[in-house]
Amino acid sequence: MGSTVRRALAAVLAAAAVLVLADLGTAAAAESGIARQMRDTLDLPEDPAVQVSGFAFLPQAVTGRYGRVEVAMERVPIGPLRTPEVRVTLHGVRAPLSALAGSGPAEFRAAAAEGTVRVSPNDVRRMVVAAGGPAAGVERLTVEQVDANAIDTAIRAGADPTLRGTDPRTAARFVAELEIEGSDARVGVLSALVVTDGVLRIVPRDVREVDTNEPVPDALRDSLLRALAVELDPGTLPLGVTPTTASVPEYNVLEISGAVRDLDIGGAGAARSTS
DSSP states (O other): OOHHHHHHHHHHHHHHHHHHHHHHHHHHHHHHHHHHHHHHHHTOSSOOEEEEOSSOSHHHHHHTEEEEEEEEEESOOBTTBSSOEEEEEEEEEEOOHHHHHSSSOOOEEEEEEEEEEEEOHHHHHHHHHHTOGGGGGOOEEEEEOOOHHHHHHHHHTTOOGGGGGOOGGGEEEEEEEEEETTEEEEEEEEEEEEEETTEEEEEEEEEEETTTOOOOOHHHHHHHHHHTOOEEOOOSBGGGBOOOEEEEEETTEEEEEEEEEEEEESSSOOOEEOO
16 A cells, blocks of 8 residues: 555544544533533433434534434422333434533424333332232332233133233233232233323232232232222423323333423423323
8 A cells, every 4th residue: 555545544534533532522521411401401400311323413413403312301290109210212303513512501393202201110019019908018019011922811811701802012010929828929900091181090900920820819919909009190201201102111101191292392382291
Protein backbone atom coordinates (compact mmCIF):
# COMPACT_ATOMS: atom_id res chain seq x y z
CA MET A 1 0.00 0.00 0.00
CA GLY A 2 1.46 3.35 -1.04
CA SER A 3 1.95 6.26 1.28
CA THR A 4 -0.74 8.30 -0.55
CA VAL A 5 -3.32 5.57 -0.05
CA ARG A 6 -2.34 5.22 3.60
CA ARG A 7 -2.70 8.97 4.14
CA ALA A 8 -6.10 8.96 2.41
CA LEU A 9 -7.27 6.02 4.50
CA ALA A 10 -6.05 7.67 7.68
CA ALA A 11 -7.89 10.87 6.75
CA VAL A 12 -11.12 8.93 6.13
CA LEU A 13 -10.82 7.11 9.45
CA ALA A 14 -10.09 10.34 11.27
CA ALA A 15 -13.10 12.03 9.68
CA ALA A 16 -15.29 9.05 10.59
CA ALA A 17 -14.07 9.19 14.18
CA VAL A 18 -14.86 12.91 14.35
CA LEU A 19 -18.35 12.30 13.00
CA VAL A 20 -18.98 9.50 15.47
CA LEU A 21 -17.80 11.63 18.38
CA ALA A 22 -19.85 14.57 17.16
CA ASP A 23 -22.90 12.33 16.80
CA LEU A 24 -22.49 10.95 20.30
CA GLY A 25 -21.80 14.33 21.82
CA THR A 26 -24.74 16.02 20.12
CA ALA A 27 -27.06 13.15 21.07
CA ALA A 28 -25.95 13.37 24.69
CA ALA A 29 -26.62 17.11 24.77
CA ALA A 30 -30.07 16.70 23.23
CA GLU A 31 -30.97 13.81 25.54
CA SER A 32 -29.88 15.91 28.49
CA GLY A 33 -32.16 18.73 27.33
CA ILE A 34 -35.12 16.40 26.99
CA ALA A 35 -34.40 14.90 30.42
CA ARG A 36 -34.19 18.37 31.97
CA GLN A 37 -37.50 19.43 30.47
CA MET A 38 -39.22 16.19 31.47
CA ARG A 39 -37.95 16.65 35.01
CA ASP A 40 -39.36 20.16 35.17
CA THR A 41 -42.64 19.27 33.44
CA LEU A 42 -43.31 16.28 35.70
CA ASP A 43 -41.76 17.80 38.84
CA LEU A 44 -39.36 14.90 39.27
CA PRO A 45 -36.66 14.80 41.94
CA GLU A 46 -34.00 14.01 39.30
CA ASP A 47 -33.50 13.78 35.55
CA PRO A 48 -35.04 10.68 33.96
CA ALA A 49 -33.04 8.42 31.65
CA VAL A 50 -33.51 9.45 28.01
CA GLN A 51 -32.43 7.70 24.82
CA VAL A 52 -33.03 8.87 21.25
CA SER A 53 -33.38 5.75 19.08
CA GLY A 54 -31.94 5.37 15.61
CA PHE A 55 -28.64 4.42 13.99
CA ALA A 56 -27.32 7.99 13.85
CA PHE A 57 -28.38 11.13 15.66
CA LEU A 58 -26.98 13.90 13.43
CA PRO A 59 -29.27 13.16 10.43
CA GLN A 60 -32.25 13.40 12.77
CA ALA A 61 -30.89 16.61 14.28
CA VAL A 62 -30.51 18.19 10.82
CA THR A 63 -34.20 17.68 10.06
CA GLY A 64 -35.35 18.37 13.61
CA ARG A 65 -37.34 15.13 13.62
CA TYR A 66 -36.71 12.17 15.88
CA GLY A 67 -38.62 8.98 15.27
CA ARG A 68 -38.56 7.51 18.78
CA VAL A 69 -37.44 8.79 22.16
CA GLU A 70 -37.45 6.54 25.24
CA VAL A 71 -37.84 8.05 28.70
CA ALA A 72 -37.55 5.96 31.88
CA MET A 73 -38.33 7.21 35.37
CA GLU A 74 -38.11 5.64 38.82
CA ARG A 75 -39.37 6.67 42.23
CA VAL A 76 -42.29 8.55 40.69
CA PRO A 77 -45.11 8.51 43.27
CA ILE A 78 -48.28 7.27 41.56
CA GLY A 79 -51.44 6.70 43.58
CA PRO A 80 -50.91 3.94 46.15
CA LEU A 81 -47.84 2.56 44.39
CA ARG A 82 -44.56 2.83 46.29
CA THR A 83 -42.08 1.45 43.78
CA PRO A 84 -43.41 1.95 40.25
CA GLU A 85 -41.21 2.25 37.18
CA VAL A 86 -42.59 4.63 34.58
CA ARG A 87 -41.68 4.48 30.91
CA VAL A 88 -42.73 6.92 28.21
CA THR A 89 -42.10 6.37 24.51
CA LEU A 90 -42.39 9.53 22.42
CA HIS A 91 -43.06 9.11 18.71
CA GLY A 92 -42.52 11.70 16.00
CA VAL A 93 -40.69 14.25 18.12
CA ARG A 94 -40.13 17.59 16.40
CA ALA A 95 -37.66 20.14 17.68
CA PRO A 96 -34.72 22.09 16.31
CA LEU A 97 -31.44 21.02 17.88
CA SER A 98 -31.06 24.45 19.47
CA ALA A 99 -34.28 23.85 21.42
CA LEU A 100 -32.93 20.61 22.86
CA ALA A 101 -29.24 21.23 23.37
CA GLY A 102 -29.41 24.80 24.61
CA SER A 103 -29.36 25.91 28.23
CA GLY A 104 -32.94 27.21 28.23
CA PRO A 105 -36.25 25.32 28.32
CA ALA A 106 -36.16 22.36 25.92
CA GLU A 107 -39.50 22.86 24.17
CA PHE A 108 -40.50 20.13 21.75
CA ARG A 109 -43.53 18.42 20.28
CA ALA A 110 -44.43 14.76 19.81
CA ALA A 111 -47.03 13.25 17.55
CA ALA A 112 -47.88 10.60 20.16
CA ALA A 113 -46.71 9.06 23.38
CA GLU A 114 -47.20 5.72 25.07
CA GLY A 115 -47.01 5.65 28.84
CA THR A 116 -46.46 2.52 30.92
CA VAL A 117 -46.28 1.93 34.66
CA ARG A 118 -44.56 -1.24 35.79
CA VAL A 119 -46.11 -2.26 39.09
CA SER A 120 -44.08 -4.28 41.55
CA PRO A 121 -45.89 -7.36 42.90
CA ASN A 122 -44.64 -6.17 46.29
CA ASP A 123 -47.19 -3.36 46.10
CA VAL A 124 -49.95 -5.91 45.44
CA ARG A 125 -48.68 -8.17 48.24
CA ARG A 126 -48.83 -5.26 50.67
CA MET A 127 -52.55 -4.86 49.90
CA VAL A 128 -53.15 -8.60 50.17
CA VAL A 129 -51.52 -8.83 53.59
CA ALA A 130 -53.39 -5.74 54.79
CA ALA A 131 -56.69 -7.49 53.99
CA GLY A 132 -56.08 -9.84 56.90
CA GLY A 133 -57.32 -13.39 57.31
CA PRO A 134 -55.34 -16.39 56.02
CA ALA A 135 -54.10 -14.25 53.10
CA ALA A 136 -52.07 -12.21 55.58
CA GLY A 137 -49.68 -15.15 55.69
CA VAL A 138 -48.47 -14.56 52.13
CA GLU A 139 -44.70 -14.24 52.44
CA ARG A 140 -43.94 -13.62 48.76
CA LEU A 141 -46.08 -12.78 45.75
CA THR A 142 -45.05 -13.02 42.11
CA VAL A 143 -46.98 -12.67 38.86
CA GLU A 144 -46.63 -14.64 35.66
CA GLN A 145 -48.12 -14.84 32.19
CA VAL A 146 -51.13 -16.98 31.36
CA ASP A 147 -51.70 -18.80 28.08
CA ALA A 148 -54.65 -20.80 26.72
CA ASN A 149 -53.06 -24.04 27.87
CA ALA A 150 -52.86 -22.81 31.47
CA ILE A 151 -56.53 -21.88 31.37
CA ASP A 152 -57.51 -25.28 29.94
CA THR A 153 -55.41 -27.03 32.58
CA ALA A 154 -57.20 -25.12 35.35
CA ILE A 155 -60.61 -26.01 33.89
CA ARG A 156 -59.70 -29.69 33.65
CA ALA A 157 -58.62 -29.52 37.30
CA GLY A 158 -62.04 -28.22 38.31
CA ALA A 159 -62.05 -24.46 37.63
CA ASP A 160 -65.16 -22.69 36.35
CA PRO A 161 -65.62 -23.57 32.64
CA THR A 162 -66.47 -19.93 31.89
CA LEU A 163 -62.74 -19.25 32.31
CA ARG A 164 -62.40 -20.49 28.75
CA GLY A 165 -63.62 -17.08 27.60
CA THR A 166 -60.72 -15.31 29.35
CA ASP A 167 -58.30 -13.50 27.07
CA PRO A 168 -54.78 -14.67 28.02
CA ARG A 169 -53.39 -11.28 26.98
CA THR A 170 -55.27 -9.59 29.81
CA ALA A 171 -54.94 -12.34 32.40
CA ALA A 172 -52.33 -13.20 35.01
CA ARG A 173 -51.52 -15.81 37.59
CA PHE A 174 -50.44 -14.47 40.95
CA VAL A 175 -48.35 -17.00 42.86
CA ALA A 176 -48.49 -16.65 46.62
CA GLU A 177 -45.89 -18.39 48.75
CA LEU A 178 -47.17 -19.20 52.22
CA GLU A 179 -47.61 -21.98 54.74
CA ILE A 180 -50.53 -24.40 54.48
CA GLU A 181 -51.10 -26.76 57.39
CA GLY A 182 -47.48 -26.56 58.46
CA SER A 183 -45.90 -26.98 55.01
CA ASP A 184 -44.57 -24.40 52.56
CA ALA A 185 -46.74 -24.12 49.47
CA ARG A 186 -47.20 -22.10 46.31
CA VAL A 187 -50.76 -21.11 45.54
CA GLY A 188 -51.74 -19.79 42.11
CA VAL A 189 -54.59 -17.33 41.71
CA LEU A 190 -55.71 -17.12 38.08
CA SER A 191 -57.04 -13.61 37.55
CA ALA A 192 -58.41 -11.30 34.88
CA LEU A 193 -56.94 -7.80 34.53
CA VAL A 194 -59.65 -5.24 33.83
CA VAL A 195 -59.03 -1.53 33.23
CA THR A 196 -62.06 0.73 33.49
CA ASP A 197 -61.90 4.52 33.62
CA GLY A 198 -58.15 4.32 34.15
CA VAL A 199 -58.41 2.00 37.17
CA LEU A 200 -56.95 -1.51 37.12
CA ARG A 201 -59.09 -4.13 38.82
CA ILE A 202 -57.65 -7.56 39.56
CA VAL A 203 -60.47 -10.09 39.30
CA PRO A 204 -59.46 -13.44 40.86
CA ARG A 205 -61.19 -16.41 39.21
CA ASP A 206 -59.53 -19.61 40.44
CA VAL A 207 -57.32 -20.64 43.36
CA ARG A 208 -55.30 -23.87 43.56
CA GLU A 209 -51.86 -25.17 44.42
CA VAL A 210 -49.34 -24.56 41.66
CA ASP A 211 -47.44 -27.84 41.84
CA THR A 212 -50.39 -30.21 42.19
CA ASN A 213 -53.33 -28.27 40.70
CA GLU A 214 -55.25 -29.35 43.81
CA PRO A 215 -57.72 -27.05 45.60
CA VAL A 216 -56.61 -25.30 48.79
CA PRO A 217 -58.56 -25.18 52.07
CA ASP A 218 -61.79 -23.21 51.69
CA ALA A 219 -60.83 -20.57 54.23
CA LEU A 220 -57.57 -19.79 52.41
CA ARG A 221 -59.25 -19.85 49.01
CA ASP A 222 -61.96 -17.40 50.09
CA SER A 223 -59.40 -15.17 51.80
CA LEU A 224 -57.19 -14.98 48.69
CA LEU A 225 -60.19 -14.33 46.44
CA ARG A 226 -61.15 -11.37 48.63
CA ALA A 227 -57.64 -10.07 49.26
CA LEU A 228 -56.51 -10.12 45.61
CA ALA A 229 -59.65 -8.39 44.36
CA VAL A 230 -57.86 -5.07 44.59
CA GLU A 231 -58.06 -1.87 42.59
CA LEU A 232 -54.95 0.02 41.50
CA ASP A 233 -55.71 3.60 40.59
CA PRO A 234 -52.55 5.25 39.24
CA GLY A 235 -54.56 8.31 38.21
CA THR A 236 -53.42 10.15 35.14
CA LEU A 237 -49.95 8.99 34.17
CA PRO A 238 -47.20 11.43 33.15
CA LEU A 239 -48.01 13.65 30.15
CA GLY A 240 -51.73 13.12 30.53
CA VAL A 241 -51.71 9.43 29.66
CA THR A 242 -54.83 7.63 30.88
CA PRO A 243 -54.39 3.88 31.51
CA THR A 244 -56.46 1.74 29.14
CA THR A 245 -54.85 -1.73 29.23
CA ALA A 246 -53.01 -4.05 31.61
CA SER A 247 -50.85 -7.07 30.92
CA VAL A 248 -47.97 -9.24 32.12
CA PRO A 249 -45.35 -8.84 29.37
CA GLU A 250 -42.77 -10.93 31.20
CA TYR A 251 -42.29 -12.83 34.43
CA ASN A 252 -43.01 -10.80 37.56
CA VAL A 253 -43.88 -7.63 35.64
CA LEU A 254 -47.37 -6.15 35.79
CA GLU A 255 -47.89 -3.25 33.39
CA ILE A 256 -50.60 -0.62 33.11
CA SER A 257 -50.43 1.45 29.94
CA GLY A 258 -52.16 4.01 27.76
CA ALA A 259 -51.45 6.60 25.06
CA VAL A 260 -51.93 10.24 24.13
CA ARG A 261 -51.32 12.20 20.96
CA ASP A 262 -50.22 15.71 19.95
CA LEU A 263 -48.02 16.64 22.87
CA ASP A 264 -46.52 20.09 23.30
CA ILE A 265 -43.90 19.69 26.03
CA GLY A 266 -42.48 22.79 27.60
CA GLY A 267 -44.80 24.98 25.52
CA ALA A 268 -48.30 26.29 25.88
CA GLY A 269 -50.16 23.37 24.31
CA ALA A 270 -51.76 20.39 26.06
CA ALA A 271 -51.84 16.71 25.38
CA ARG A 272 -54.98 15.19 23.91
CA SER A 273 -55.95 11.62 24.66
CA THR A 274 -56.38 9.10 21.91
CA SER A 275 -59.79 7.61 21.62
